[in-house]
Amino acid sequence: MSAAATNDDFVQPTSFAFSEANLAEAKKHIAKYPKGRQASAVMPLLWLAQYQEGWVSRVAMDVIAEMLEMAPIRVYEVATFYTMYNLKPVGKHLVQICRTTPCWLRGSDGLTEMCKKKLGVDLHGTSADGKFTIMEVECLGACVNAPMVQINDDFYEDLTPETLAKVLDELAAGRQPKIGPQVDRLNSAPEGGMTTLKDVAKGAGQ
Amino acid sequence: MPKMTIDGIEIEVPAGINVLQACELAGKEIPRFCYHERLSVAGNCRMCLVEQEKAPKPIASCAMPVAEGMVIKTDTPLVRKARNGVMEFLLINHPLDCPICDQGGECDLQDQAMAYGRGFSRYAEEKRAVTDKEFGPLVKTVMTRCIQCTRCIRFATEIAGTETLGGVSRGEHLEITTYVEKTLDSELSGNLIDVCPVGALTSKPYAFTARPWELVKTDSIDVADATGTNIRLDTRGREVLRVLPRLNEDVNEEWMADKGRFNVDGLMRQRLDRPYVRVDGKLKPATWTEALDAIAAKLKGLDGKKIAAIAGDLCDAESMFALKEVMTSLGSGNLDCRQDGAAVDPKVRASYLFNTTIAGIEKADAILLIGTNPRWEAPIVNARIRKRYLKGGLKVAAIGPKYDLTYPVDVLGAGADTLGQFANGSHAFAQVLKDAKAPMLIVGMGALARPDGAAILAQAKAVADACGLIKEGWNGFNVLQTAAGRVAGLELGFVPKQGGRDIAGILDGTRKGEIEFVYLLGADEIDPSHFGKAFVVYQGHHGDRGAHRADVVLPGAAYTEKDGTYMNLEGRAQLAMLAIFPPGEAKEDWAILRALSEKLGKPLGYDTLDQLRTKLYQANKRFQRLNAVEPAFWEDFGHMGSMGAGSTDAKPFASPIANYYMTDPISRASATMAECTEAFVSPKKKTGTHG
Numbered sequence: 001m002s003a004a005a006t007n008d009d010f011v012q013p014t015s016f017a018f019s020e021a022n023l024a025e026a027k028k029h030i031a032k033y034p035k036g037r038q039a040s041a042v043m044p045l046l047w048l049a050q051y052q053e054g055w056v057s058r059v060a061m062d063v064i065a066e067m068l069e070m071a072p073i074r075v076y077e078v079a080t081f082y083t084m085y086n087l088k089p090v091g092k093h094l095v096q097i098c099r100t101t102p103c104w105l106r107g108s109d110g111l112t113e114m115c116k117k118k119l120g121v122d123l124h125g126t127s128a129d130g131k132f133t134i135m136e137v138e139c140l141g142a143c144v145n146a147p148m149v150q151i152n153d154d155f156y157e158d159l160t161p162e163t164l165a166k167v168l169d170e171l172a173a174g175r176q177p178k179i180g181p182q183v184d185r186l187n188s189a190p191e192g193g194m195t196t197l198k199d200v201a202k203g204a205g206q
Numbered sequence: 207m208p209k210m211t212i213d214g215i216e217i218e219v220p221a222g223i224n225v226l227q228a229c230e231l232a233g234k235e236i237p238r239f240c241y242h243e244r245l246s247v248a249g250n251c252r253m254c255l256v257e258q259e260k261a262p263k264p265i266a267s268c269a270m271p272v273a274e275g276m277v278i279k280t281d282t283p284l285v286r287k288a289r290n291g292v293m294e295f296l297l298i299n300h301p302l303d304c305p306i307c308d309q310g311g312e313c314d315l316q317d318q319a320m321a322y323g324r325g326f327s328r329y330a331e332e333k334r335a336v337t338d339k340e341f342g343p344l345v346k347t348v349m350t351r352c353i354q355c356t357r358c359i360r361f362a363t364e365i366a367g368t369e370t371l372g373g374v375s376r377g378e379h380l381e382i383t384t385y386v387e388k389t390l391d392s393e394l395s396g397n398l399i400d401v402c403p404v405g406a407l408t409s410k411p412y413a414f415t416a417r418p419w420e421l422v423k424t425d426s427i428d429v430a431d432a433t434g435t436n437i438r439l440d441t442r443g444r445e446v447l448r449v450l451p452r453l454n455e456d457v458n459e460e461w462m463a464d465k466g467r468f469n470v471d472g473l474m475r476q477r478l479d480r481p482y483v484r485v486d487g488k489l490k491p492a493t494w495t496e497a498l499d500a501i502a503a504k505l506k507g508l509d510g511k512k513i514a515a516i517a518g519d520l521c522d523a524e525s526m527f528a529l530k531e532v533m534t535s536l537g538s539g540n541l542d543c544r545q546d547g548a549a550v551d552p553k554v555r556a557s558y559l560f561n562t563t564i565a566g567i568e569k570a571d572a573i574l575l576i577g578t579n580p581r582w583e584a585p586i587v588n589a590r591i592r593k594r595y596l597k598g599g600l601k602v603a604a605i606g607p608k609y610d611l612t613y614p615v616d617v618l619g620a621g622a623d624t625l626g627q628f629a630n631g632s633h634a635f636a637q638v639l640k641d642a643k644a645p646m647l648i649v650g651m652g653a654l655a656r657p658d659g660a661a662i663l664a665q666a667k668a669v670a671d672a673c674g675l676i677k678e679g680w681n682g683f684n685v686l687q688t689a690a691g692r693v694a695g696l697e698l699g700f701v702p703k704q705g706g707r708d709i710a711g712i713l714d715g716t717r718k719g720e721i722e723f724v725y726l727l728g729a730d731e732i733d734p735s736h737f738g739k740a741f742v743v744y745q746g747h748h749g750d751r752g753a754h755r756a757d758v759v760l761p762g763a764a765y766t767e768k769d770g771t772y773m774n775l776e777g778r779a780q781l782a783m784l785a786i787f788p789p790g791e792a793k794e795d796w797a798i799l800r801a802l803s804e805k806l807g808k809p810l811g812y813d814t815l816d817q818l819r820t821k822l823y824q825a826n827k828r829f830q831r832l833n834a835v836e837p838a839f840w841e842d843f844g845h846m847g848s849m850g851a852g853s854t855d856a857k858p859f860a861s862p863i864a865n866y867y868m869t870d871p872i873s874r875a876s877a878t879m880a881e882c883t884e885a886f887v888s889p890k891k892k893t894g895t896h897g
């Protein structure tokens with residue numbers, strides 16, 4: 001299994017409780033399913049727990065198991081099956097580097113190398129200051145602006161090792177860098193502004 | 207019933223079965239790993255691939271329901287190639303450690319690799335390795351050997367009802383584990399070893415002990431509880447090395463409980479292997495002649511009223527029958543096979559049998575448990591109740607402590623008071639029983655083996671009558687016996703004769719000095735202080751409580767060392783065969799009693815076991831009808847014999863078993879059972895190192 005989940009080099013917390021807002025949200029999810037089928041809500045609840053704490057601790061899984069009246073092992077199976085659940089603590093900024101073919105062809109390996117060197121960690125490692133955790137993930141659906149990374153909820157696109165390093169510096173300094181393409185373009189529009197459909201076609205609008 | 211064609215054979219098969227089962231009906235063997243008749247279908251190993259006409263690719267036969275007009279081919283080049291491919295994939299990560307694997311010789315993977323393996327490997331990369339898991343003292347894990355068939359997970363979840371096993375991570379990283387490395391807290395955990403098709407889960411106590419082809423196999427009956435589980439003893443030389451369940455759909459299906467499977471090391475320890483006679487307060491080794499002479503001398507001229515005999519929990523019918531005849535010849539009517547004083551009525555079969563039968567549980571739709579913890583008293587019976595529960599629509603309620611029985615149970619009350627509300631129909635659950643088509647009650651020794659037991663039995667009977675538990679073709683009144691020898695003892699009348707004393711009377715007599723001679727046939731569950739100054743003879747196989755108090759010790763045979771008849775809690779007579787010979791000078795029990803009768807000058811009328819059995823069968827035909835259950839007459843109940851009078855005590859019911867793993871002389875002598883006690887029962891439970 002992913003060594004991450006068994007070889008604990010960290011302390012598992014002893015308690016977990018959903019915040020009031022998340023508890024309300026969780027109840028909404030549970031209510032979506034017929035009685036006796038609450039277990040169907042396990043994924044959104046795990047996600048909520050992760051959203052709240054940054055990762056899913058064992059006690060959080062126990063709490064969820066109890067809420068959904070399922071055996072803890074069943075929750076554990078789900079949580080370990082999906083790679084998007086973090087089963088150990090992550091840094092303040094979770095840097096997920098896309099490594100699927102388009103990003104890879106456009107140099108994602110260089111991004112990973114830069115992060116490893118800059119932060120002094122391996123994949124799945126957390127920097128000494130607790131600010132960054134890096135990991136590689138599969139396609140995040142922004143291939144058109146490859147290579148890209150996701151940091152917490154935001155996409156940073158059209159990266160080079162240098163521009164990504166700048167983004168990390170900004171974040172480390174507590175500032176919010178520009179989200180989206182790191183080159184001069186709007187979303188996935190052409191670099192340097194529009195190139196086509198700039199003038200009205202002859203005869204149009206007549 | 208759909209008609210289909212399998213390898214050119216036209217066959218009509220029952221609807222609802224799968225293609226694999228249909229192929230078996232047509233006499234075609236289909237290789238498989240994940241499929242197991244008694245577990246849900248997982249369809250994940252792909253070894254059972256067959257060709258179906260008009261299907262674009264081979265199908266997994268275990269996961270495909272049969273349909274009208276299907277044409278199946280089980281032995282085509284395509285099928286072979288597909289299975290070869292599956293086998294090659296399975297072997298990619300399977301270690302080549304058969305020479306040091308305990309499954310060797312009885313491994314599905316090994317066998318099927320002979321048929322479908324390519325004989326060499328094209329895989330040159332590194333194999334995956336998986337850390338072993340800690341499942342407690344019974345199940346050894348070598349997880350690198352696991353082929354992820356998930357049978358163990360399904361067994362634990364479905365049959366055992368202890369949802370602790372699971373598969374974590376995925377793909378190449380999938381591992382079978384317990385949640386946070388918990389041990390497996392189940393009385394059925396040994397069956398995991400049987401369901402695992404490879405050597406990933408093997409028996410820890412049996413590790414590296416023997417190869418299957420070295421073992422001599424003997425059919426026997428488990429005596430660790432009263433279920434009468436059919437077992438096979440695997441022996442080498444003079445030792446029983448392991449115990450495996452045998453198939454008996456009516457009793458244990460193909461499962462067995464852990465105590466009987468793993469207590470066999472106790473058969474090699476603390477054994478009585480020679481006679482002893484107490485001289486100057488100390489037990490001294492003696493010869494058979496000396497020991498029998500000492501008994502004869504004591505009995506000489508002793509009035510039958512001053513003599514008593516008690517039969518223990520593990521006794522075979524033959525030896526109890528012989529002892530009963532010896533007692534008759536001595537003019538004594540003081541005999542009892544109910545060490546715990548359980549107040550069942552020996553004259554009325556319905557009052558001490560599990561009348562519904564074990565298989566009958568599957569028809570029940572409401573069950574009331576009275577003073578019993580079936581999970582510990584008869585794990586196999588409990589597994590049947592769970593099986594029934596899983597089919598849905600079963601209501602279970604209990605009077606007594608709350609136990610985790612692996613199915614939901616409504617605890618209605620603690621003791622006889624609640625039971626009283628059933629008899630007069632005022633309890634809400636009484637209505638549930640009345641409305642049920644096939645209602646049952648199961649009353650345990652926790653309710654009957656107490657001073658007010660007779661009154662509770664009477665009350666339970668009243669409940670059965672009041673709530674309609676007895677109907678045409680259905681008897682829902684059940685007593686859950688816990689001792690393997692008990693029903694046989696009751697059937698052959700090892701109970702007080704007219705005017706004789708029962709167990710309480712006997713012990714009262716010994717305390718007062720009115721009884722001067724007590725013969726204990728494997729009876730170890732009585733506090734020796736009750737015997738007062740009486741002369742005690744202990745005949746049995748272990749140096750347990752009874753032998754320590756005895757004045758003369760006669761070494762007998764354990765259930766593995768004699769041919770014996772046992773009657774299970776349903777009243778089903780079953781034969782256990784001799785697998786090994788008793789140790790040292792110990793002898794088969796009936797033969798000891800025969801020799802003693804000779805010494806007493808009143809020889810029993812038989813010289814061989816066959817002759818004894820002929821007499822036994824004359825006395826009670828049911829011992830002859832092997833593996834059959836004869837329904838008991840309900841009408842006798844309350845009319846024949848005496849119906850319990852007196853009032854009930856408000857004291858809460860409690861199961862007589864405080865520790866599942868140690869209930870008899872064999873399990874108390876077993877080191878494995880001691881480890882289980884440590885791991886599962888004693889409060890200083892080991893917890894994981896983290897979390």
Ligand code: SF4
Pocket residue numbers: 351352353354355356357358359382401402403404406407
């Ligand atoms: S341990 Fe055995 S039974 Fe369990 S999944 Fe692995 S191979 Fe199957």
Ligand code: FES
Pocket residue numbers: 098099100101102103104138139140141142143144146147148
């Ligand atoms: S490949 Fe990187 S976002 Fe799709």
Ligand code: FES
Pocket residue numbers: 237238239240241248249250251252253254255266267268269
């Ligand atoms: S036996 Fe059919 S897929 Fe495993």
